[in-house]
Amino acid sequence: MATVLPLSRPTPPDDLAARWRAYRAEHPKVRIRDAARSLGVSEGELVATGVGSTATRLEARNWGDVILSLPALGPVMALTRNDSAVHERHGAYGEVSVNGAMGLVLGEDIDLRLFLNRWRFGFAVREATDHGERRSLQFFDGAGQAVHKVYATEKTSMAAFDGLVRDFTAPQQDKTLPVEAAAPAATDRPDGAIDVEGLREAWRKLEDTHDFFGLLRKFKVGRTQALRLAGSEFAEPLTPAAARATLELAAQREVPIMVFVGNPGCIQIHTGKVSKLKAVGPWFNVLDPEFNLHLREDKVDSAWIVHKPTRDGAVTSVELFDAAGETIALLFGKRKPGQPEKAEWRELVASLRQSSAQSSKAV
Numbered sequence: 001m002a003t004v005l006p007l008s009r010p011t012p013p014d015d016l017a018a019r020w021r022a023y024r025a026e027h028p029k030v031r032i033r034d035a036a037r038s039l040g041v042s043e044g045e046l047v048a049t050g051v052g053s054t055a056t057r058l059e060a061r062n063w064g065d066v067i068l069s070l071p072a073l074g075p076v077m078a079l080t081r082n083d084s085a086v087h088e089r090h091g092a093y094g095e096v097s098v099n100g101a102m103g104l105v106l107g108e109d110i111d112l113r114l115f116l117n118r119w120r121f122g123f124a125v126r127e128a129t130d131h132g133e134r135r136s137l138q139f140f141d142g143a144g145q146a147v148h149k150v151y152a153t154e155k156t157s158m159a160a161f162d163g164l165v166r167d168f169t170a171p172q173q174d175k176t177l178p179v180e181a182a183a184p185a186a187t188d189r190p191d192g193a194i195d196v197e198g199l200r201e202a203w204r205k206l207e208d209t210h211d212f213f214g215l216l217r218k219f220k221v222g223r224t225q226a227l228r229l230a231g232s233e234f235a236e237p238l239t240p241a242a243a244r245a246t247l248e249l250a251a252q253r254e255v256p257i258m259v260f261v262g263n264p265g266c267i268q269i270h271t272g273k274v275s276k277l278k279a280v281g282p283w284f285n286v287l288d289p290e291f292n293l294h295l296r297e298d299k300v301d302s303a304w305i306v307h308k309p310t311r312d313g314a315v316t317s318v319e320l321f322d323a324a325g326e327t328i329a330l331l332f333g334k335r336k337p338g339q340p341e342k343a344e345w346r347e348l349v350a351s352l353r354q355s356s357a358q359s360s361k362a363v
Helices: 013-026 032-039 043-048 063-073 158-168 196-204 211-218 223-230 242-253 343-362
Strands: 055-058 076-081 085-091 095-099 102-106 111-115 121-129 132-140 146-152 235-238 257-263 266-272 277-280 283-287 291-296 302-308 315-321 327-333
Touching: 013 032, 013 043, 032 043, 043 055, 043 121, 043 132, 055 158, 063 095, 063 102, 063 132, 063 146, 063 158, 076 257, 076 266, 085 257, 085 266, 085 327, 132 158, 146 266, 196 211, 196 223, 211 223, 223 235, 223 302, 223 315, 235 343, 242 277, 242 283, 242 291, 242 315, 242 327, 242 343, 257 291, 266 291, 291 327, 302 343, 315 343, 327 343
Parallel strands: none
Antiparallel strands: 055 121, 076 085, 076 146, 085 291, 095 102, 102 111, 111 266, 121 132, 132 146, 235 302, 257 266, 257 327, 277 283, 283 291, 302 315, 315 327
16 A cells, blocks of 8 residues: 655645545545545645536635525535544524624524634535535635535525525635644643632532633633543543443433534534444444434543533533543533423433443453
């Protein structure tokens, strides 16, 4: 097998296109994100090599304008991912709102939190598959990393899809993507620099789960660092096996859950039951008709039970992180603001706590 060497930058798009074709010929089943990593470029740069054939560059003064146009498409499949998890949800974009760089999509099917200041590039893409042509809208950040994708299905209004592409087609169809270097991961301050007692006291006074992000910023503390320092009143460590165990227990007990997967540009949420579970290699999958989750179990370095006070009572989550402390996924019991957490979810979490403790003792 040929050794693939990273490309030096900038790379002429025709040269990259040739290397991409050669790589696909040698690895016909490769996913574009993995191919980009092997070729030493970003996924967005590989998509851009298809401009004029398989891709059309899109342009908008505010990418929120594109999001506001999505409800007209009807049923689609929305995809958001990070390096360790892929979240796919079928349905329609329902209630959409945009306020500057912040966007919301609310609905029973597709539920998104959008951070549009991270969105830089957009494409309409045509891909040949074993089942025919697949069409999508794909959005990338300044480093060329995918933030969100929208796939047409057999139920999508293709007239609306084509109209959206016409409305937002960029006047310049350039194959070169001026990507920036990805921002380095944030480094935690030393534990001794953290006001731990102040952190705990402020944590006790939380009134909404969304306030947790502000709490971390206020005390300049990393998320996993905060969980580790806060103590068992607020966070309890689990073994990494809790990732699969949570989904298995939810399926067995038919407990509706909320599954959050995101990246710096988008968080996507599924709310409901999970049923069909299947392990394939390193991936543990939910393969339900309207919701698919693909989780790299080998990337789960730590898992935590996290307790957050709210006006509606304590809210409990199971949180999964990779070795760098980046969030892979957050799992909650199904609930809405104004409703207390359901006992069936708390019982499920108690089972996780017990099984994790037993596993730790066995080791």
